[in-house]
Amino acid sequence: MYRIIERRMIVPNLHEFIVEAPAVAESVKPGNFVIVRPDDAGERIPLSVADWDASAGTVTSIFMQVGGSTAKLARLKPGAAVPTFAGPLGKETEIGAFGTVLCVGGCYGIGSIYPIARALKEAGNTVITLLEARSSYLLYWEDKLAAVSDKLIIVTRDGTKGAKGHIDRIPELLQRAGAVPDRVIVNGCTFQLMRTAEITKPLGWKTIVNMNPIMIDGTGMCGVCRLSVAGKMKFACVDGPDFDGHEIDWDEFLARRKTYNPEEVDPLRRSSCRSHF
Amino acid sequence: MSEEKKEKKRLDLKRRSMPKQDEHERVKNFDEVALGYPVETAIEEARRCLQCKKPLCNQGCPVGIDIPGFIKFIVEGNFSAAVKRIKETNALPAICGRVCPQEEQCEKMCVLHNKKAPICIGRLERFVADWEAAQGKAEAPAMAAKTGRKVAVVGAGPAGITVANDLALLGHEVTIYEALHECGGVLLYGIPEFRLPKAIVRREVDYVRSLGVKIVTDFVVGKTRTVDKLLEEFDAMFVGSGAGLPWFMEIPGENLNGVFSANEYLTRVNLMRGFRFPEFDTPVKRPSRVAVVGGGNVAMDSARTAVRLGADEVHLVYRRSKAELPARAEEVENAEEEGVIFDLLTLPIGLIGDEHGWLRELECLRMELGEPDASGRRKPIPVKGSNFRVPFEALVMAIGNGPNPLIPMTTPGLTLNKKGGIQTEEATGQTSRPDIWAGGDIVRGAATVISAMGDGRVAAAAIHRYLLGK
Numbered sequence A: 001m002y003r004i005i006e007r008r009m010i011v012p013n014l015h016e017f018i019v020e021a022p023a024v025a026e027s028v029k030p031g032n033f034v035i036v037r038p039d040d041a042g043e044r045i046p047l048s049v050a051d052w053d054a055s056a057g058t059v060t061s062i063f064m065q066v067g068g069s070t071a072k073l074a075r076l077k078p079g080a081a082v083p084t085f086a087g088p089l090g091k092e093t094e095i096g097a098f099g100t101v102l103c104v105g106g107c108y109g110i111g112s113i114y115p116i117a118r119a120l121k122e123a124g125n126t127v128i129t130l131l132e133a134r135s136s137y138l139l140y141w142e143d144k145l146a147a148v149s150d151k152l153i154i155v156t157r158d159g160t161k162g163a164k165g166h167i168d169r170i171p172e173l174l175q176r177a178g179a180v181p182d183r184v185i186v187n188g189c190t191f192q193l194m195r196t197a198e199i200t201k202p203l204g205w206k207t208i209v210n211m212n213p214i215m216i217d218g219t220g221m222c223g224v225c226r227l228s229v230a231g232k233m234k235f236a237c238v239d240g241p242d243f244d245g246h247e248i249d250w251d252e253f254l255a256r257r258k259t260y261n262p263e264e265v266d267p268l269r270r271s272s273c274r275s276h277f
Numbered sequence B: 001m002s003e004e005k006k007e008k009k010r011l012d013l014k015r016r017s018m019p020k021q022d023e024h025e026r027v028k029n030f031d032e033v034a035l036g037y038p039v040e041t042a043i044e045e046a047r048r049c050l051q052c053k054k055p056l057c058n059q060g061c062p063v064g065i066d067i068p069g070f071i072k073f074i075v076e077g078n079f080s081a082a083v084k085r086i087k088e089t090n091a092l093p094a095i096c097g098r099v100c101p102q103e104e105q106c107e108k109m110c111v112l113h114n115k116k117a118p119i120c121i122g123r124l125e126r127f128v129a130d131w132e133a134a135q136g137k138a139e140a141p142a143m144a145a146k147t148g149r150k151v152a153v154v155g156a157g158p159a160g161i162t163v164a165n166d167l168a169l170l171g172h173e174v175t176i177y178e179a180l181h182e183c184g185g186v187l188l189y190g191i192p193e194f195r196l197p198k199a200i201v202r203r204e205v206d207y208v209r210s211l212g213v214k215i216v217t218d219f220v221v222g223k224t225r226t227v228d229k230l231l232e233e234f235d236a237m238f239v240g241s242g243a244g245l246p247w248f249m250e251i252p253g254e255n256l257n258g259v260f261s262a263n264e265y266l267t268r269v270n271l272m273r274g275f276r277f278p279e280f281d282t283p284v285k286r287p288s289r290v291a292v293v294g295g296g297n298v299a300m301d302s303a304r305t306a307v308r309l310g311a312d313e314v315h316l317v318y319r320r321s322k323a324e325l326p327a328r329a330e331e332v333e334n335a336e337e338e339g340v341i342f343d344l345l346t347l348p349i350g351l352i353g354d355e356h357g358w359l360r361e362l363e364c365l366r367m368e369l370g371e372p373d374a375s376g377r378r379k380p381i382p383v384k385g386s387n388f389r390v391p392f393e394a395l396v397m398a399i400g401n402g403p404n405p406l407i408p409m410t411t412p413g414l415t416l417n418k419k420g421g422i423q424t425e426e427a428t429g430q431t432s433r434p435d436i437w438a439g440g441d442i443v444r445g446a447a448t449v450i451s452a453m454g455d456g457r458v459a460a461a462a463i464h465r466y467l468l469g470k
Ligand SMILES: Cc1cc2nc3c(=O)[nH]c(=O)nc-3n(C[C@H](O)[C@H](O)[C@H](O)COP(=O)(O)OP(=O)(O)OC[C@H]3O[C@@H](n4cnc5c(N)ncnc54)[C@H](O)[C@@H]3O)c2cc1C
Pocket: A219, B099, B100, B101, B154, B155, B156, B157, B158, B159, B160, B177, B178, B179, B180, B183, B184, B185, B186, B187, B190, B191, B192, B219, B220, B221, B222, B240, B241, B242, B243, B244, B266, B297, B298, B301, B328, B404, B406, B407, B439, B440, B441, B442, B446, B447, B448, B449, B450, B452
């Protein structure tokens, strides 16, 4: 069992989740994920790692409550424990001296982009971090990210903070900052990953996306996380989760993400009120 | 009448059948299909054994069980002696008795095989193992004095469990590292409950634990900690990480929704207990028309699982003919009884989906058999222009698995074999690294439970010699 040090909602529907897992904390790298099972009847679900403390033996993730399993996680209190917390899994994000790197984070990815930005900064890059949210109240960790970035750009859909609009404004905002990235790294929901890749493709900016498919074992055994990259079948858990965003078959990926929506997400959306979905 | 003819007359050529759950009932549940011999039947079957002076059956067993020896004890009603005799060379008889391809091994070598009535060795092995379990506590084995040597075992499949068992008995301190949250490897996540009840797997794992073996789950060697880092704490290591990398056919449409690897399909149902969704959280699809591609045990298990999940029609699509099906004969028979439709000499060439990315149809070619190929089986050749399409909502790819690459990828100095698995010296299981041994599917590619155990046994002996010399 792995003890939960913290589990709190940091912004609506997003939870910070800190778990005692010394062996994972000892080996984890930016871009890795863990597989968590909320209880003995629970599913194995992947969570991106957002931070860790090797000396305290703790690992931090940010998760969004979507289906039944994340709902279970969201009910756990500090001091409780989860039966499975396996990792670190997946290849780490490639960290090099690229020059200028644009780190894009949204949703839970605001958390998981943090160790990536930190490592890029340590490796001597100019780090521009761009956070996107529907509204200012959905932003978190701005201070942490500002501390490891040369520039922090914020975009909100409703304009309550930073620039108004969404991810499509990236080229214009970067131009305004006078920067051309040598590499773009995106962590966040599938739509944001895809949209960013679409925007950067005509600009020829190399774009790495941290993919988030359904998984079971996370070690290459089940193959549920497969996707097409440059026309080849890849397993996100062992070949990724980072891939070149310009090579991904997004339609296929989006369809695969929804495989179990009828079983997992839809039941939770229904309320007893008939006019609701 | 010659002496020989008289002898023949006395031969009992009636293989005793094993009671099974009725096929109409069993398709509605996940309980074990084969029910095991009652005592009288076991003794009758054991009496058929000729107690050959120079028995051949032993030679067919990859771990060399003294087969006539344990059978003789059954005839005498001394079941505890029978189990003991088996356990001298096989730590997991309740499992092997259920899943070994006996018709290819011990029973094939039995002298009564050419009379088409070999002794039902597997059923007898299962009988005594179950008899022992029913007595409650198994007799504690003699354990050697502690040696103070430490061995790490990667993977809690049959290979790893065997190594841990043997080395613990020899007094070494053993720790098993297992990637999943439960032990057993394929025995747990692959082979379904209706063929190998998970209680049996758990019993065997608990037994190994009772020998003082430490088991660490959720630990992915190579990721959580590397092999080299672990070896700083251990004197030797055994890698039994299995063939956990599912193959696909590389035909169009394999990433459509509704297409599963057999590993995914079976893991959802077995390890994650998806057949009890929503009591257990992992969902599993219950489509009405399911195709399973392949002809081995994995394919049979997938097809029979689909039947139990309520499919109206389950087709097994296999490119050769029935004679070449690599699955155990007993399981082919079970699948047929349960209504699985065999589309033989059929090659899938593409999967067609709808606008939402869900599988709708499977396109196939008919095949005919040509000359024997390298494997000795007649090579299937596509019949030109024989394309046809069949509607399916789900398809399970059960065409095999490659060796799990995680350890080779993260461990420098490990030489690989042609299959992409870890290269070992056959007589010892030693790898190109002097303090690392390997066995089971990570070496052989997808093989059998008993060969994984056999490898484990060989490696354990070699590791023991190495540790004594250290
Ligand atoms: C559906 C199915 C049905 C089968 N039916 C039969 C049958 O009827 N008869 C028969 O003889 N054989 C059968 N087989 C084959 C048989 O199960 C295998 O040959 C056998 O289990 C191999 O044993 P193993 O110990 O080498 O590996 P596995 O059983 O695969 O065990 C390997 C273990 O290692 C773990 N692992 C992998 N990587 C790591 C890592 N990096 N760190 C830690 N742990 C790790 C895995 O999680 C797993 O638990 C079947 C296989 C399948 C898939």
